[in-house]
Amino acid sequence: MTKQYSLKHIRNFSIIAHIDHGKSTIADRLLELTKTVAERDMQEQLLDDMDLERERGITIKAHPVTMAYEAKDGQTYQINFIDTPGHVDFSYEVSRSLSACEGALLVVDAAQGVQAQTLANVHLAIDRDLEIVPVLNKIDLPAADPESVRQQIEEVVGIDASGAIACSAKTGVGIADILERIVTNMPPPKEPEDDLLRALIFDSHYDNYQGVMVYVRVMSGEVRKGSLIKMMATNKNYEVQEVGIFTPSEKPTDSLKPGEVGYLIANIKNTQDIKIGDTVTSQKNPAPLPLPGFKHISPVVFAGIYPVDSSDFEALRDALAKLQLNDSALHIEQESSMALGFGYRCGFLGLLHLEIVFERLQREFDLDIISTAPSVVYKCLINDGQVVDIDSPAHYPDPSTIESIEEPWVVCHVMIPSEFLGTIMNLCMDKRGSLEKTDTLSMDRLLLTYKLPLNEIITDFNDKLKSMTRGYGSFDYEFDNYRESDIIKLEIKVNDEPVDAFSCLVHRSKAEAKGRSICAKLKEVIPRQLFKIPIQAAIGGKIIGRETINALSKNVTAKCYGGDISRKRKLWEKQKKGKKRMKEIGKVSIPQNAFMEVLKTD
Template sequence: MHLNQKNIRNFSIIAHIDHGKSTLADRLIEITGMLATRDMQEQVLDKMDLERERGITIKLKAVRLIYKAKDGEEYILNLIDTPGHVDFNYEVSRSLAACEGAILVVDATQGVEAQTLANVYLAIDQDLEILPVINKIDLPSARVDEVKTEIEDIIGIEAQEAPMISAKDGINIEEVLEEIVKKVPAPKGDANAPLKALIFDSYYDSYKGVTCYIRVFEGRVFAGMNIRMMATGKEFEVTEVGVNTSKHVPLESIGPGEVGYLTASIKNVKEARVGDTITDALNPTKVALPGYKKVIPMVYSGIYPAEGEDFNTVREALEKLQVNDGALIYEPETSVALGFGF
């Protein structure tokens, strides 16, 4: 089934931490009927236990929603979730590169904050259509008009018409969906050109190997195809391709403008780097998508097991973690005081 590109909308949600980004994502998922209310867990997109526990989005995820708009047409909305924390700046920039639009969620009680700005500038760099949304209007301390003026003065985008919502209480969520359909541009791309797809996230699965979340810009990708990673030059055969609703749904192929996933018996996330371009090994594209950077670690720490005999257990844990996190580098070391560690 080849989708009509004009009915696809790829967008992400950007916000300062705790302004209600994951809650809004949950409401959009609920209102488009992708999950029954009883299946809804708080923060559906935050799959890692650490994300749920701390209420922050670390690894981003993509989910496909189907929305019947007021114009009678059915639209495919691909919501690409981004981390709101400043430490995940590169991940945010890669997920924004997979979109044509971004919803900017601003807390009506807090106004524009530092992290909001950092992510908005990333979105402006990617030339995205930015749709401001004022959240938490149900709170007594909400100062909606002031916040609208703040958005216009500080960021310089029109905000008087911005939907005023309460993601927690589900107020005005439909208005946000209508804004996405009306204002976010449909993706462009030629299905007959050589494959060009962006990896914006990847994770390791012990059964299938690395699963890459991808956005296809040109061409089509299908199971059985030989692909090449343009940053590393490694080649793989695609074993499965599909889209992510509440779970992975395998399809024959995905084409330009679509967001989905692929598996190709990749053993380590270092071979499927975030920001890399996937192309057809037999008919490669000439130029990779811009913006790829090697991820640089930001935090350094020493880890030593409390009991010396746990050294191998810690090493195994780090090996598993490294398979899932391309930015993690570790090396064994010894300390006179602490013994063997990393």
């Protein structure tokens, strides 16, 4: 039996931080200090339960946790910490998690200062009117400079940082101050205006035994075991089997009341039926309107995933289905390619999402897979007025029927040390970007705001930015709009036959360079045959690049010593006819590693 808290003794908060600024470590210390987790069960990054999260120092799946804290005023408070992923790919999930809170801790590394990701998520919190408490972490580091970071927070984020808490999550200094500040500065949940059930779904995960576990924050009304509930976006009805809170493991309770955060289980078989941001209400007495802010998440980046060995196709299908159970944003459809066989076309929220899914397929399911180059969704206006979404070169319509094509653009915040300004501006110009504004953060740090086409930054922008700034640059992007653009289909032909796996959609200005680089790469990796093989890059009927793989030839005139030249000519002529015949019936088989190499050229 858990204690019921009054509204004024409940606090809901989230932590906003850039990768590796110490969010998970602060969460660990808070759990220790409130004795939510017994010492024997404690481990580092307790809320990050995937190996991948621990290795990379990122949070992929959000984990809420409920703590009981006895404050200095003698009262016991229920503090609900809603952990969020920090990366831009998951910004919609972050925005839903923030909607479930009244306050947020803004954690900034006292040695590194404000980074790009912090900025994007802080704006999400400010838009939702959350009370933001700045925290300077890692003050125990020799490179820490809390004063200048305070100044940065005030200038860049625009919130008062004079009372920012200085702490070190590693040594535990200042953690008690954070808890006190949460209790004193952050407002309690608002009093509900009526008793109708409204609960915000901010996450869900699939449990093999109980079905989908839905993470909710109750805004008004009450939900208990046996309640008949309805999901407002999908219009589906369920009966609640169990409700409870997280301590961090699930702990069943009698009911969830306004202001509380917990989970409900209702025999839901499919995560697709649960939409993040949806409102749970009562079947008998439903709320007239859902909670604001809900939207359907649609994939932004597409890539094909194929098994290297075609006999692994069934295993890949099962693995993707299992991943989809816990990741409703992953979009899957079957496709086949002449070169790569059967595989899946998958849609992702962004590049990190793609990387994570790819790595999990390799690690958790031990699959040998390759992925095609990622592409974005283009909107294509056809002559008859209909708009078609194209996410792969195979779906590209006949060029004569196309009125115009639009591509997605993003607003990109790039933070760099000022000495690298020139090289980064060149990089962004290469990527067809336009500079919107430049802000000076401190003596040696700049914030550049660029508008860039999404397809230019999904391949190698991050790698180039990191290498050009020696690892000090960071960037973050958010979707801006679709703009008309000159996008064309680049086809690669080997021995006059188009190879669909190498085709891609590119901007006309980049087509020639890209076509030539693919041809040059293929020349290196395709083995020589007994006849000449032309490799061509073409746009429509126009060839824009060509390489030729020379034939393996036998010296047929080696045995002719001296004598008349006509003997040699006769032999060469005979050889030429043989080669011509061979070319007509010869087929070029492209080895698997050629596909790998070409995908790397991006």
